[in-house]
Amino acid sequence: MMMVTKTAQPTAFQIQDLNCWYGNRQALQKISLSIPERQITAIIGPSGCGKSTFIRCLNRINDLILGFRLKGCVLFKDQDIYGANVDAIEIRFRIGMVFQKPNPFPKSIYENVAYGPKLWGVRKGTQLDAIVEESLKKAVLWDEVKDLLQQSALALSGGQQQRLCIARALAVEPEVLLLDEPCSSLDPIATGRIEELLLALKKTYTIVIVTHNMQQAARVSDFTGFFLLGDLIEFGETRQIFTNPKENRTEDYITGRFG
């Protein structure tokens, strides 16, 4: 288990001995790592290695799955998010998430972005308008959709839908953005736009991205964790992981010998 040696940045997540199960099947074993603030951390590994499970532990969205169990400690800004007095809803509000397949609500573009703020009591039209515009601008989608706000979100292209999902997540002003293979259903151009967007967003947000695309991890991330069969094999600065991995299995994976 490798710990980060050069952490100039403060820590966003501190994960200790995280184990989890779906029913009787163990999905993660003794994961420990810390995720720095306002950096992009990539989680890579072959399919079924637990990388999605891991990221879904960070905002407690796995709680919704029947038979899911978790042991260990996930500290977010020194607060145990699985602690007794912690409300999962508040955690999800503070830690936003974007999913593998774009999943806009079957409503208008405006309604999609306004949904989160409305849940949290923003009712005034002008205030909502401002949030919608600002979020869409942050997600670099505003220029494309500013005249179509009342149109169905489902009419957008896949890449636009995914940026809309990012805008929707940003609208509740989270501290963290979790992205679970956000580009896996997108073409290279749309992928490129999302990556540019992430690099811009990391100035304000802590970003954790799961990807099975190693080039993507190398291009955008500052830190990389390599998962294999539910274990964290290696975690470190992206440059070090990709040029000088300490573990043979990491090297085998990134050089394409398996996976």
Added chain:
Amino acid sequence: MKPTHLEIQRMLTGSQWREQIFKVTALLMLSIALLTLAVLLIDAFVDGVGRLRWSFLTSFPSRKPEQAGILSALVGTVYMMILTGIFALPVGVGAAIYLEEYTKHQGISKIIEVNIANLAGVPSIIYGLLGLELFVRAMAFDRSLLSGSLTMALLVLPIIIISSREAIRTVPPSIREASYALGASRWQTIWNQVLPLAFPGILTGSILAFSRAIGEAAPLITIGALTYIAFLPDSLLAPFTAMPIQIFNWVSRPQKGFHENAAAAIIVLLVVLLLMNALAVYLRQRYQKKVYL
């Protein structure tokens, strides 16, 4: 061994023949079903159309067949269906929401599911007996509109629960996740995302259930809904009658004039049914457009 060109040809001709036979058989079955329906409709129409006039809709039953009308039965049926909807829809949809979104025990949920499916198949007269004991006697609602609607609500409840569950299940999990990930509570997710998407399906299933209920005579006869009512129900506890009962009553009279009345009432019942279905289709289309834009 590889079949020769000729053998392949022969096999293909054989399968084409079977294909044809199967197609013709299926067509025959469809014709039988449609013909039966057509004969029933034509029969009712030929017998009843002569009695169909505005006064038939606006008159109360009478001893003289040519003066008798279905006003009290028609109004009774409409009132009863509205009340049935008011009682059965919230309970049915609520039960479906609980079973789909809240319950954590798969085992118990399965047992309940099997039981509800069985309840949907229970003969309607059994519901009539239940209504008689529970609403008419134990709760002392008497043979009233309220007792009738509650009994009908029990009758349609299993179908509404089953179809609502189906509809809720078709809402993709990714939509729920998207809502939860923004910090929505379970209730907010159900109310804002799940129910609007499931609504067209819930509506379709419920209308099917009400279509079944509107033609039911047995449970109403069991709870003793009166057959001769020369007034309109003015309260929930007023006695009432409904169209199937009126039809049943007229058919069992010896005079031919009443048989014509029964046929005319059947036509009216069918029109009410069609109107109800049309309303459902309209609401569904409108809602789907609103949801998906």
